[in-house]
Amino acid sequence: MFSVLFLDSQHRVILFEELFRGTIDAASVYPREVLKAALTYNTGAVILVHNHPSGNTCPSDSYQRITQHLKGALGLMKIRVIDHVVVSSEGCISFAKLGIL
Numbered sequence: 249m250f251s252v253l254f255l256d257s258q259h260r261v262i263l264f265e266e267l268f269r270g271t272i273d274a275a276s277v278y279p280r281e282v283l284k285a286a287l288t289y290n291t292g293a294v295i296l297v298h299n300h301p302s303g304n305t306c307p308s309d310s311y312q313r314i315t316q317h318l319k320g321a322l323g324l325m326k327i328r329v330i331d332h333v334v335v336s337s338e339g340c341i342s343f344a345k346l347g348i349l
Contacts, residue, residue: 250275250298252282257292259330272301277314279321286327294322296332305334305341312348319349 250268255261267282268275275298286294296315311332319329332343343349 250277250296252285253295253297254286254289254291255293255295255330256290259293262289262291277318279314279317282318283321283325283327286322287325291327293328293330295330298332298334300334300336302336305336305338307332307334307341307343307346307348312343315343315348 249266249270251264251266253261254263254265265285267285268277270276282294285291296318298311311334315329315332322329329349330344331349334341334343
């Protein structure tokens with residue numbers, strides 16, 4: 249699944265919402281839908297979250313690319329992407345902490 253934590257301009261939580269659900273090894277993420285939801289909630293910033301059912305928390309190339317696409321699309325509306333967190337049964341990782349964002 250791919251979810252978004254929508255935050256206001258002071259980084260207070262507005263809503264945590266699951267936007268996309270995939271199969272066992274992939275989820276399609278559409279930047280247009282993320283942007284539409286962010287605008288609906290009058291969002292100032294977001295934290296992206298997705299899970300890896302395999303237990304592997306290593307960020308895949310495809311998720312690194314979609315993160316950059318989302319950062320660009322949301323940035324056009326002055327909505328900041330604070331982090332992208334990958335969650336699994338083995339723990340979690342932060343794109344920001346890894347220096348990917």
